[in-house]
Amino acid sequence: MFGWIRKPRRRAHFAALDSADFPTLAPGTVWLVGAGPGGPGLVSLLAYHALAQADVIVHDALVSPELLAMAPGHVEQVFAGKRGGRPSPKQADISLQLIDLARAGKRVLRLKGGDPFIFGRGGEEAGALAAAGIAFRIVPGISSGIGGLAYAGIPVTHRDTNQAVIFLTGHDESGAVPQGVDWPAVAKAAPVIVMFMAVKHLGSITDKLLAAGRNGDDRLAIVSHAATPQQAVIETTLAQARELTDVPTPAIVVLGPVSQYRDSLDWYVGQMRSHVFG
Structure with missing residues (x-):
């Protein structure tokens, strides 16, 4: 039966x-x-x-x-x-x-x-x-500058690395590198800089930050298509970032020591990544 x-x-x-x-x-x-x-x-x-x-x-x-x-x-x-x-x-x-x-x-x-x-x-x-x-x-x-980085295993703040963070746009209304940014002040004001819409002008922004005294060995990560199944992460340094080409967009860029935590916090992989609703 x-x-x-x-x-x-x-x-x-x-x-x-x-x-x-x-x-x-x-x-x-x-x-x-x-x-x-x-x-x-x-x-x-x-x-x-x-x-x-x-x-x-x-x-x-x-x-x-x-x-x-x-x-x-x-x-x-x-x-x-x-x-x-x-x-x-x-x-x-x-x-x-x-x-x-x-x-x-x-x-x-x-x-x-x-x-x-x-x-x-x-x-x-x-x-x-x-x-x-x-x-x-x-x-x-x-915001992708917080949530997008979290999906890449990057905390935007961590008490062992930074007590401040700067949010920066990569272009102004005309589409050019922002002219109103005090680059020497930005370069030194916070250990972590999160950049929105910065891929197009990343080489120029890199040059400005290096000229303002930022360390070329500082870690830099680019999170493309954050929190989607197409998410991809590029890890490099500030000095080497100017050599990058064909970076997928949309993307969020983070400069500073917090990207080191990806080594242990990169959780959005495997089955979780395949789930369309995040």
Whole structure:
């Protein structure tokens, strides 16, 4: 006589959100939401909540397709990504689009890679909304400068190596190396420098830091496609970094002793790495 084998029931992990007392994404308002560094599992509950409420999602190039797929099928998705060296929408046009959508009574989710307020132009978009009288909410995200490095086994701070860290962008509004950076001060101000969007100008940035007195033997790591199955890490030194070519982007660069901890903390490998949700 055959018996039935009872399969374990999958828990409805997100069902509890139905009764959660989260704020409402109201018609005519905009939420500026951080999508995290890569894997769609690295978003906040508020971000997931917003995906289900939005009428339209205006998203960056770095927002994963797996995360966008979590939105209901009726939600309009508008690409507003900017990628270096490629035709891209102007920032002013993106801000105007958010305003127009909100004035049309839409529930607008502006989904931005990483954290919207860390080199994400979120402050500019929020300022434009405020000037236009559009109500908005900021939902922070996990920055690639912290979360992306963590997926490479690199703690951005460690009490044995650094009590300070600098976050630096690799280009200004024109796409060139930032002119307003005090390179001698930056080179010496903190043991660890985390650089966003720096691969294109890494040779020039390296030269500036070396000229300002930074040690050429300082460790440097580049984490490409952080927190995704395509993640790759290059480890080198500041002096040798100028010789690198064809580095995959998007990438986060970290200069300083913290990359040494990858030797024992490089956890995102094997089966865990193959899981699409991070």
